[in-house]
Amino acid sequence: MVVRLLRILARIIIWFLAISVGLVLLYKWVPVPVTATMLLDGNGITKDWTPLSQIDRNMVDAAIAAEDGKFCSHNGFDRQAIEKAMQRNAKGGRIRGGSTISQQTAKNVFLWQGGGYFRKGLEAWFTVLIEKVWGKRRIMEVYLNVAETGIGTYGVEAGAQRYYKHSAARLSRGEAARMAAALPLPKKRAVLNPGGFTRRYGNTIAARIGAVRRDGLDACVYD
Numbered sequence: 001m002v003v004r005l006l007r008i009l010a011r012i013i014i015w016f017l018a019i020s021v022g023l024v025l026l027y028k029w030v031p032v033p034v035t036a037t038m039l040l041d042g043n044g045i046t047k048d049w050t051p052l053s054q055i056d057r058n059m060v061d062a063a064i065a066a067e068d069g070k071f072c073s074h075n076g077f078d079r080q081a082i083e084k085a086m087q088r089n090a091k092g093g094r095i096r097g098g099s100t101i102s103q104q105t106a107k108n109v110f111l112w113q114g115g116g117y118f119r120k121g122l123e124a125w126f127t128v129l130i131e132k133v134w135g136k137r138r139i140m141e142v143y144l145n146v147a148e149t150g151i152g153t154y155g156v157e158a159g160a161q162r163y164y165k166h167s168a169a170r171l172s173r174g175e176a177a178r179m180a181a182a183l184p185l186p187k188k189r190a191v192l193n194p195g196g197f198t199r200r201y202g203n204t205i206a207a208r209i210g211a212v213r214r215d216g217l218d219a220c221v222y223d
Contacts, residue, residue, distance in 0.1 A: 027134075032109050038154055043151050049157075081100075176209070
């Protein structure tokens with residue numbers, strides 16, 4: 001009985017490894033058609049896959065400034081950010097993560113929202129894979145195309161059209177910063193005429209965009 005269970009488990013692991021590697025290889029070249037988050041969204045799906053070459057650099061730099069300043073220098077995991085998040089969470093209050101853009105992309109494309117050690121373990125596996133197979137530029141491209149940018153809205157192109165009535169190819173620093181400020185909580189944070197924290201955070205991101213470019217923090221995407 002035990003031997004049989006071990007054989008079944010081994011087959012499940014082999015199939016999982018084969019499927020996960022296969023999907024990562026496929027999505028290195030093919031646009032991600034849909035994600036679990038999109039399918040479970042009761043508000044419908046509005047999206048428009050756009051190559052990174054047609055997304056304004058301001059949006060890339062705003063995402064780095066807001067979400068992952070070490071995007072180009074880490075291997076998928078920002079250990080310092082994770083340790084700080086664990087320390088904050090240990091003190092109680094609102095749970096905060098230390099996820100990088102790579103981790104968020106892995107979760108958004110291959111998994112589901114929510115926590116739990118099992119899902120985090122899978123997220124780590126897919127993060128390692130996309131870092132090795134896709135590289136930073138492709139990770140950023142996929143991230144900016146699958147991230148939720150509003151209610152029922154996915155990707156920065158759909159977001160730009162929704163909020164600014166023009167393409168993501170010509171986003172100003174302010175426009176990109178406001179979208180980036182809303183990325184963690186797109187259903188709760190306003191992009192147009194934001195108030196309070198979102199407005200202040202958007203202004204901070206807009207100011208940081210210049211530093212991202214000046215210090216080459218987006219070099220892995222454009223070099």
